[in-house]
Amino acid sequence: MISAKQIMKLSEEAYELFSKKHKRIEVELEFVNEEEFFELAEKSKLVHLEMEEGLPVKVGSLVMHGKKDIIVLCVDVINLLTKNENFVKALVLHELFHILDKKKVKNNMGSLIKSEERVHKQFIKEFPKYSALLEEVTSFSGQ
Ligand SMILES: [Zn+2]
Numbered sequence: 001m002i003s004a005k006q007i008m009k010l011s012e013e014a015y016e017l018f019s020k021k022h023k024r025i026e027v028e029l030e031f032v033n034e035e036e037f038f039e040l041a042e043k044s045k046l047v048h049l050e051m052e053e054g055l056p057v058k059v060g061s062l063v064m065h066g067k068k069d070i071i072v073l074c075v076d077v078i079n080l081l082t083k084n085e086n087f088v089k090a091l092v093l094h095e096l097f098h099i100l101d102k103k104k105v106k107n108n109m110g111s112l113i114k115s116e117e118r119v120h121k122q123f124i125k126e127f128p129k130y131s132a133l134l135e136e137v138t139s140f141s142g143q
Pocket of ligand 1: 098116119
């Protein structure tokens, strides 16, 4: 079981990795329980898209854009998926790319899909090991 405390530490490590390649972005971390997590996920268009694309809400993280961007993590969902701590870093890295990309995103599906593609490509390019891990863990369901 990966604890919330460990997830916090892993998230910070991911943030440091990311910040070596990009300017520091302002972001907060928030933990929610499973129920809250799925409620938030239902409100997020991008997460909906990811669910359809099979890169699902099952990943256990999402990002809320606002005055401050918040990465929302669900300890229970993460633990359902994996025991691999590096997976947490992969999740956070993926969400950080979304925050970086958000200025380019308009509020329509086409734009969201393009954003997901950009994020995906950039992630693979800069962190091949972590992007492969994210794919490996989240594609097991065969969705
Ligand atoms: Zn994504």
